[in-house]
Amino acid sequence: MALALALCTAFVLQPGVMSSMVGAQEPTVDEPAVTTGSPTETDGPAITGVLVNRDDDDSPVGGVEIVVSDSAGEEVGTVVSDDDGAYFLELPAEGEYTAQLIVDSLPDGVTLTDEERTSLTFVVRPGQQKPLLFPFGVDTRNSTGSIDRVLPLTIDGIRLGLLLAMTAIGLSLIYGTTRITNFAHGEMVTFGALAAWYFNQIMNIPLLIAGVLAFLLSGLAGAGLEKGLWKPLRQRGSSLFGLMVVSFGLSILAQHLFLYFFGSRTRPYSDYALQPGGVQIGSATIPPKTFAVIIISLVVLGLVGLFLSRARFGKAMRAVADNGPLASASGIDTDRVVLWVWIGGSALAGFGGVLYSTTQQVSFQQGQTLLLLMFAGITLGGLGTAYGAAVGCFVLGLFIQLSTLVVPTSIKNVGAMAVLILVLMFKPEGLFGRRERVG
Amino acid sequence: MNWNLIFTSIFSAIFIKETIFYVLGAQGLNIHYGYTGLMNFGQAGFMAVGAYGLAVSVETFGWSLWVGILVGIGWAILLALLLGLPALRLRGDYLAIVTIAAAEIIRLVARSESTESVAGGNSGINNFAGAFYDLNPWVNTRRYDFGPFSYSGQDLWIQAVGWGVVLLMALLTFLLMRSPWGRVLRSIRENEDAVRSLGKNVYAYKMQSLVLGGVMGALGGIVLAIGNQSVQPDTFATRTTFICYGALILGGAARVWGPVLGGIIFYVAFRGLDVIIRQMEKADIVPESIMTSTQSGVVRFVFLGGALMLLMVFRPQGILGDRKELAFDG
Amino acid sequence: MADATGAEPRVVTEADRGGVLPEPGAAKPDPILSATGIERRFGGVVAVDVAHVEFQRHQITALIGPNGAGKTTLFNLLTGFDQPNAGEWRFNGTSLSGVPPHKVARMGMVRTFQLTKSLTKLTVIENMRLGAPDQRGERFFPALVKGLWSSEEDEITARADELLERFKLDHMREEFAGSLSGGQRKLLEMARALMGSPELVMLDEPMAGVNPALTQSLLGHVKALREEGMSVVFVEHDMDVVHDISDWVVVMAEGRVIAEGTPTDIGRNQAVIDAYLGTHHGEDLHPEIVEHRRLEAEAEAEALEQSAEGDSDDDTAERP
Structure with missing residues (x-):
């Protein structure tokens, strides 16, 4: 269990290693050879961890010297790992430090996994006990049995798939009801994540509440966009192309406003970033928050599904998305439906962004990287549908994560977009497109 | 504020290779969207295959620069066929999604470490265009000043050739669009079914249009690659496509000179804005608390987004366009 | 049903029925x-x-x-x-x-x-010219050289003008098709279809x-x-x-x-x-x-x- 804790914390607290790539999270698979020691009495910032040798059945590596300097280059302390491989060094204050591993101090026969990786620069927050990643032994990441990786990747794929589904339902319904290919939908995801970050980190509101606030605020933003921008444009009779270009302009505008005010760094929420516990599955440890995200997503998607299938207004939404003129002819107030599609779709996108950021951290461009995956997912499921979009996204999320068994992580999204093109080539109406809808 | 610097950089920007890059991209989109109505949102992909086709041929395969240019053009044709095959049979907005995804695939593959040995990964490929500069009638390293313009000999050479390509493409566009071939294209833009009912193979025409405009985009990529002696994957982000669209809409679509004029104004404004903002920030006109130096680099993109929206909403016919003849109905 | 020659017709009144039975x-x-x-x-x-x-x-x-x-x-x-x-x-x-x-x-x-x-943003005469089949100038490479298609274009235009006159649209020749009334558009469309000399x-x-x-x-x-x-x-x-x-x-x-x-x-x-x-x-x-x-x-x-x-x-x- 200690290993589990260490692995997930090690990953979460390492902002530098977070790539902005979608779903780049491969928590335990990536850095399996480092663990933290047991928590200590002190409250101040510190570095801590346990050095183990991957080559020798994770046996502890003692006597290794690590020198820590502050950002000005001043040495602030040296620590030597004990016989259990554990080390602990209190730091004077929060801030940026560099840790240098003294290679000469390594016991015979122990080598760094990456010989270049002798020095690490890291940021410590107040009270944080920072684990350092110094893996030893041969890199077995890609040679570990695929079977061991299948389960954790499946679980992470489920998480990604559900989040894509949650964020993309709005995109699909907006397309269905207004024919807008909304390239700015990704920014709504970012907006939700950022809003929650401000509530959480600046106003010190617990993340659970901040998430709900972000959900509401995103919905409000969706309403504002529909009322202030899209509806007037539709009423002028704008062409599809015009709407697409406007949505892309909006995407660039919003994304760079986020960048302006939030900065290019990825940042975590204050809660759940460092989380004890976790379940060892296959070669990896899944932190509890992953399960929490999956459960919350399932509940939210379930509620959305219930609403769309049972509630009168939900059915109206699907009817308009299915066939606007027909719905309108049967007395449905299309304008009101469209407004609520924007509100609901944006709220879900924003909330999805919050959930996504609990594991990926908040970044100004996370929505943009998600956007094409959402498009791929809803195209797979059938553009303009609700259920089809959700299923398509879910399948796609699983596919993306599992594809890393065979393709490098850096191009896993390429596979997703290739799926998009293949679907359009062979089954343009998607897996659940309009052909099966009239009964 | 250093007004001299501001004016020099703005004037100089009129002719620089980046402007040529966007103008050629926009000329291609003019064929695609302006005349045929094809929503190609992946022009950056065509520009990328042009640039990478050249760079990879020279650097990785050791072929001559001239063969590399042909390879770049060939890749663009191939890409058009590959995308057009499925997407041109489908509804217009599907083409938009397919092309935008394809352009991203190209960029992601080019910057991936798994193709690093061929495409150079994140840092791209450098120094492959020596053969081009060997032919330079000007002295490569000398600086030439003409009034407010100031260019190196290298710049002059690529600019001369680059603008030559732009003029050639404008001439090609003019010749084609006054012909019955162009009439079919414009009719497809208005109503595909009507054209079909008159016995024209709409699909074949759309494919020809996609190839032609794609090649123009690839030429833009090639000019920039030679001009910079370098290709980088992130030059070809989706944003690039939309700068080209901004240029096309500003200048006026379905007009031979629309993308040229629009490209110059749009890019010069985009670049000039950046210079002005940075100067303002340096001169402390904008206090540090409101805008740091990192933030000042972001502002022009905020304006880019806003400009795209406003243009589309308020002047979709651009400068040269005639709303009656061609409106985007923004 | 197609084979109706043997049956007795119920009503035979019209000469111009031409021996065809009045049934589906x-x-x-x-x-x-x-x-x-x-x-x-x-x-x-x-x-x-x-x-x-x-x-x-x-x-x-x-x-x-x-x-x-x-x-x-x-x-x-x-x-x-x-x-x-x-x-x-x-x-x-x-x-x-x-x-x-x-x-x-x-x-x-x-x-x-x-x-x-x-094609509302093409002129009436352009609409008509489009209707002509198999035009040389509609192929990519010949299109580049006006000399290769201008004489054919003249013939097409002459035929188009004839049809326009017959359909009483000649006065609208240079107008955008979009400015025509609904009825005129129907006429234009019919005239345009005839450019291909259909059967x-x-x-x-x-x-x-x-x-x-x-x-x-x-x-x-x-x-x-x-x-x-x-x-x-x-x-x-x-x-x-x-x-x-x-x-x-x-x-x-x-x-x-x-x-x-x-x-x-x-x-x-x-x-x-x-x-x-x-x-x-x-x-x-x-x-x-x-x-x-x-x-x-x-x-x-x-x-x-x-x-x-x-x-x-x-x-x-x-x-x-």
């Missing part, structure tokens, strides 16, 4: 277009289910039926703009199954559309939305087509118009051909009267159900058409 699927002496077992479903709705139908050469055949009877869908199927789920159809004896619409047009069967598809002209509701003043002239033009040796099939609602110009009438309801005959036969046919009144052979269908089915089928057809062409302009489709 009747065989014609010289059919230019024939279709068998054509079925088209949209989801669960069967829009077209035609067992057999033939259209006689050198005649004007009217295709009539209540709203949602599947007339336009049948038109789309026969001209290659839509593909049926089953069935076979032949033009001049050649099977058209799987033949794309532009090839159908080149074979000599040209159609117009219910909602005019004038069979398929007109989808040529009179819809045309003001009465123009109707007579339109009818005159349609009749003239027959005089020039062309065959015409047209969709129409107005029985007066049908009576006036058609040699033969095919009646559709709920996707099927329910009656055929001369205009006079059809006027007396009980099945036709029932169909127009919304009942069907004694089977009581509530009008709302009929209306619902119609709406569904049409919306489907429209959605499908849009998904095929990506054209947002038709959102405002008028449904007469």
Whole structure:
């Protein structure tokens, strides 16, 4: 269990290693050879961890010297790992430090996994006990049995798939009801994540509440966009192309406003970033928050599904998305439906962004990287549908994560977009497109 | 504020290779969207295959620069066929999604470490265009000043050739669009079914249009690659496509000179804005608390987004366009 | 049913029936277009289910039926703009199954559309020139050199001007087609279709939305087509118009051909009267159900058409 804790914390607290790539999270698979020691009495910032040798059945590596300097280059302390491989060094204050591993101090026969990786620069927050990643032994990441990786990747794929589904339902319904290919939908995801970050980190509101606030605020933003921008444009009779270009302009505008005010760094929420516990599955440890995200997503998607299938207004939404003129002819107030599609779709996108950021951290461009995956997912499921979009996204999320068994992580999204093109080539109406809808 | 610097950089920007890059991209989109109505949102992909086709041929395969240019053009044709095959049979907005995804695939593959040995990964490929500069009638390293313009000999050479390509493409566009071939294209833009009912193979025409405009985009990529002696994957982000669209809409679509004029104004404004903002920030006109130096680099993109929206909403016919003849109905 | 020669006709009144029985699927002496077992479903709705139908050469055949009877869908199927789920159809004896619409047009069967598809941002004369088939200047490389196509263009223009004069559109020659009235657009579309010198002209509701003043002239033009040796099939609602110009009438309801005959036969046919009144052979269908089915089928057809062409302009489709 200690290993589990260490692995997930090690990953979460390492902002530098977070790539902005979608779903780049491969928590335990990536850095399996480092663990933290047991928590200590002190409250101040510190570095801590346990050095183990991957080559020798994770046996502890003692006597290794690590020198820590502050950002000005001043040495602030040296620590030597004990016989259990554990080390602990209190730091004077929060801030940026560099840790240098003294290679000469390594016991015979122990080598760094990456010989270049002798020095690490890291940021410590107040009270944080920072684990350092110094893996030893041969890199077995890609040679570990695929079977061991299948389960954790499946679980992470489920998480990604559900989040894509949650964020993309709005995109699909907006397309269905207004024919807008909304390239700015990704920014709504970012907006939700950022809003929650401000509530959480600046106003010190617990993340659970901040998430709900972000959900509401995103919905409000969706309403504002529909009322202030899209509806007037539709009423002028704008062409599809015009709407697409406007949505892309909006995407660039919003994304760079986020960048302006939030900065290019990825940042975590204050809660759940460092989380004890976790379940060892296959070669990896899944932190509890992953399960929490999956459960919350399932509940939210379930509620959305219930609403769309049972509630009168939900059915109206699907009817308009299915066939606007027909719905309108049967007395449905299309304008009101469209407004609520924007509100609901944006709220879900924003909330999805919050959930996504609990594991990926908040970044100004996370929505943009998600956007094409959402498009791929809803195209797979059938553009303009609700259920089809959700299923398509879910399948796609699983596919993306599992594809890393065979393709490098850096191009896993390429596979997703290739799926998009293949679907359009062979089954343009998607897996659940309009052909099966009239009964 | 250093007004001299501001004016020099703005004037100089009129002719620089980046402007040529966007103008050629926009000329291609003019064929695609302006005349045929094809929503190609992946022009950056065509520009990328042009640039990478050249760079990879020279650097990785050791072929001559001239063969590399042909390879770049060939890749663009191939890409058009590959995308057009499925997407041109489908509804217009599907083409938009397919092309935008394809352009991203190209960029992601080019910057991936798994193709690093061929495409150079994140840092791209450098120094492959020596053969081009060997032919330079000007002295490569000398600086030439003409009034407010100031260019190196290298710049002059690529600019001369680059603008030559732009003029050639404008001439090609003019010749084609006054012909019955162009009439079919414009009719497809208005109503595909009507054209079909008159016995024209709409699909074949759309494919020809996609190839032609794609090649123009690839030429833009090639000019920039030679001009910079370098290709980088992130030059070809989706944003690039939309700068080209901004240029096309500003200048006026379905007009031979629309993308040229629009490209110059749009890019010069985009670049000039950046210079002005940075100067303002340096001169402390904008206090540090409101805008740091990192933030000042972001502002022009905020304006880019806003400009795209406003243009589309308020002047979709651009400068040269005639709303009656061609409106985007923004 | 096609084999009708042996049966005794019930009523023989019209000389111009030409020995053809007034019943659905009747065989014609010289059919230019024939279709068998054509079925088209949209989801669960069967829009077209035609067992057999033939259209006689050198005649004007009217295709009539209540709203949602599947007339336009049948038109789309026969001209290659839509593909049926089953069935076979032949033009001049050649099977058209799987033949794309532009090839159908080149074979000599040209159609117009219910909602005019004038190329609104091209001038009238440009619209006309587009109608000419097989132009050299429409190929990429020859297009670059004006000398290669200018003389052909002059011939085309001369023919276009003749047609424009005949259709009384010559005064609008340089106007954008978008500035024409609805009736003028119908005329333009018909004239444009004639640029290809077709054998069979398929007109989808040529009179819809045309003001009465123009109707007579339109009818005159349609009749003239027959005089020039062309065959015409047209969709129409107005029985007066049908009576006036058609040699033969095919009646559709709920996707099927329910009656055929001369205009006079059809006027007396009980099945036709029932169909127009919304009942069907004694089977009581509530009008709302009929209306619902119609709406569904049409919306489907429209959605499908849009998904095929990506054209947002038709959102405002008028449904007469």
